[in-house]
Every structure is written in structure tokens, then in C-alpha cells.
Amino acid sequence: MLVHLQDALRNGATTCLVRTVDTDVVVVLIGKFHAFISNHPAADLWVAFGTRKSFMYLHINTICNALGREKSMALPIFHSFTGCDTTSGFFGKGKKSAWDAWKSYPEVTQAFVYVVTHPHIMLTVEDQHFKRLERFCIVLYHKTSNLESVTQSRRELFCQKNKTMETIPPTQDALLQHCKRAIYQAGIWTTSDLAQQQTPSPEGWGWTLDDDKWLPVWTTQPVASEACSKLVKCGCKSDKGCGPRCSCKKANWKCTELCNCKCNKQL
DSSP: OHHHHHHHHHTTOOEEEEEESOHHHHHHHHHHHHHHHHHOTTOEEEEEESOGGGOEEEEHHHHHHHHOHHHHHHHHHHHHHTOOSSSOOBTTBOHHHHHHHHHHOTTHHHHHHHHHHSTTOOOOTTSHHHHHHHHHHHHHHOTTOOOOOHHHHHHHHHHTSOOOGGGSOOOHHHHHHHHHHHHHHHHHHHTTTSSSOOOOOSBTTTEEEETTEEEEOOOSSOOHHHHTGGGOOOOOOOTTOOOTTOHHHHTTOOOOTTSSSSHHHHO
């Protein structure tokens, strides 16, 4: 779609209308707008978006002028990082919450712009740009937090704020895998004006091939319930061993020395 739009602009078109029902297309157009306008200053881009009662015309020039150059460029990675068709979102955190977090922590824009200007760049946990994304994630869950580490944020929210596991940030390793998927998708979008994209294999970008299907790599660290299995205990008191209602049995774990039952004495 962007290749055709670019071709039209090169051949003298000025006012161009793109028809779509996909939010991703709007995001990509906003992200590439300033690149188009620098080569074609007279370009006037519109999007006919939605269907029926939700149908509307969006003026990309006006939107991008309101957002500014950096924020417009950064929108594709913001969109993929906060959840799109190919990347998961953060539990209970929609686009409005993510947008508010961006306003509260504008420094993350530097990381967003770096990612879109370096398509398919691989980040590590030590990279300053990953640290900004990590800080953004913390602000998303706790706007007034001064912490820099999701590990510390998880501990604080769980232990001091009484938050459930579902309502705290992901682990650092899980966040890194999520970042890889978001960067991979943003890399596809930001190079979508190329006639022949050079897209790397998803392997190593938060995805793995399993039985001819690409599956997300949620984390490379042991699952907490498995790593801490020795801390699990049941309240069974039968001398004859645990029955089918035992919490350890249901979880397919062996009873430990912390359990009240006699199973561990029989092991």
C-alpha cells in the first residue's frame, strides 16, 4: 500500500486517499508521513477509515502536525509495544493508559525513535533504550513510581501495594521477549515503503518455530511455580496419603516437607 502511495507521489499526485478499516494502516501512514513530506512537500494525505456509523475521513497532515515529528515517527513502535494484531498487550492496560504513560514519561520517545530509525535493531537488557522501555513499562503500571527496574516494581506492587500477579509488570526477561516481538513488527512497518523488504526470520525475535507454527517465547526463565515448587505445601492431614482434592496433586507436584500430610515421609 505504501509502495503504491509513494509511486503516486513520485508521479505528480498531491492529494491521496487511502481506504482502510485497519488501525495499523493509519499508524504506519502517520509513522512514514514526515519521510514522505520531506520528498513531496505538497503531499496531502487522507484516510477513509472504518465502516458504517464509525466511518470517518482522517487528515494525516493535520494529525502529524499536532503530534510533532518525533511522536509521529515513534507511533508504530508505540502501537506494537502496547499491543497490536501480532503482539500482546499489557494486562488491563489499554491504549489510553499507555498514551497517558507516554505523556508522563516523554523520555521514552528517544527509545521509540531509535527503534524506528534502526529497523530490526536487537536490544539487550543493558541497552539504554531497553532501560527506557523498561521505565515506561513501570510508569504504565505505577505512574508515580521512581523505580527503574521492573523487578523492583514487581516487588513493591506485590508486597506493599497488595497487587495481584496479573496487575504488576512482567519480569525483565518476559519484557525483553515482548520488546523483541514489538521491534520485529515495527521493523516491518517502518520498511513497508520498500519494494523489497529484507525481513529477518522471526526466530530469536520473541518467536520460535514449533511444528510448523510460530509461537511466542514468553520467557526464557523457569516458571515461578516450577522454580519455587519446594515452597508449595498442602493442608492434607490424612495418614493414608493425599486424595484427589489435594492442591499438590491437582498441580501435579510432589508433596514437600512443608506439607502436613505423610506423603513426603513415604518418598
